[in-house]
Amino acid sequence: MSGKPAIHTLKDIPTILMPSIDDMVGTEGVYIVHLDACLSHARHYVGWAKDIYERIQSHLLQTGARILAAAVREGITMQATRIWPGADRLFERNLKRGGNVAMHCPLCADEYRVRRRDEMRCRRVRERGCEDGERTRNNRGADASTHTGTGGAGVG
Numbered sequence: 802m803s804g805k806p807a808i809h810t811l812k813d814i815p816t817i818l819m820p821s822i823d824d825m826v827g828t829e830g831v832y833i834v835h836l837d838a839c840l841s842h843a844r845h846y847v848g849w850a851k852d853i854y855e856r857i858q859s860h861l862l863q864t865g866a867r868i869l870a871a872a873v874r875e876g877i878t879m880q881a882t883r884i885w886p887g888a889d890r891l892f893e894r895n896l897k898r899g900g901n902v903a904m905h906c907p908l909c910a911d912e913y914r915v916r917r918r919d920e921m922r923c924r925r926v927r928e929r930g931c932e933d934g935e936r937t938r939n940n941r942g943a944d945a946s947t948h949t950g951t952g953g954a955g956v957g
């Protein structure tokens with residue numbers, strides 16, 4: 802019949818919202834990183850990793866995805882807000898291709914309808930940079946250490 806089970810859709814696969822470090826250490830799968838301010842065109846990053854925790858750490862150390870390295874340099878705090886343990890690269894691709902990652906981010910989903918305006922604004926400022934991000938970043942500066950799930954202390 803159909804060989805290995807294909808895990809393609811959001812509904813087919815268990816997910817963890819606001820994962821703890823324990824949830825991520827040694828966990829293979831797909832993850833969403835939520836940026837606390839928008840960076841050029843994005844407020845979320847979707848990735849796949851063999852070890853999500855390791856991968857998040859490398860993002861924070863600026864040795865992972867370029868866009869997240871840029872975010873770290875800009876002083877934008879970030880955290881993994883959702884993971885799908887066991888999800889594969891095809892799932893990652895589908896999630897990216899579906900757009901509207903904010904809809905799947907627990908920090909954004911509840912206010913998705915409202916926040917969609919922010920996302921649109923992020924898109925609009927794509928060319929001239931994210932002025933909104935500047936303001937948010939400064940506001941968030943004080944509680945940057947409170948974000949969980951990514952071992953924030955290591956941002957250094």
Ligand SMILES: [Zn+2]
Pocket residue numbers: 835836844845882903906907908909
């Ligand atoms: Zn979000």
